[in-house]
Amino acid sequence: QVQLVESGGGLVQSGGSLRLSCAASGRTDTHYRMGWFRQAPGSERELVAAISWNGFITYYADSVKGRSTISKDNAKNTGYLEMSSLKPEDTAVYYCAARQGGSVTDSLGYDYWGQGTQVTVST
16 A cells, blocks of 8 residues: 655745645555645546656646646655646645556546645635
8 A cells, every 4th residue: 555645834925835735655655646635615627747657657637727837756756736727716625645557647546645734826
């Protein structure tokens, strides 16, 4: 199994930036793929970015494309989601998730989840 712990959330002003981190532990030798999801109150959970084990494949939802960068440092077993030009509609709980196979864009195939970190963007 892979355990995930997110950090880096908080309150940020509209137009600002932040970097979320996801520290992985456990079976990190399994070449897992990583995704970042978010869920706002009353909304469905949304896959916003994903990355393959080697970083060669990345995915961004239209809602964050051009404003976000997903990365992964396998030596540190840590993934990152950097977001800029933040908008109030980016307010949500952000979760990192991992999977050991399958397409990074298959939002239903993630096996391991972190506890989430709140991101609030003020006007």
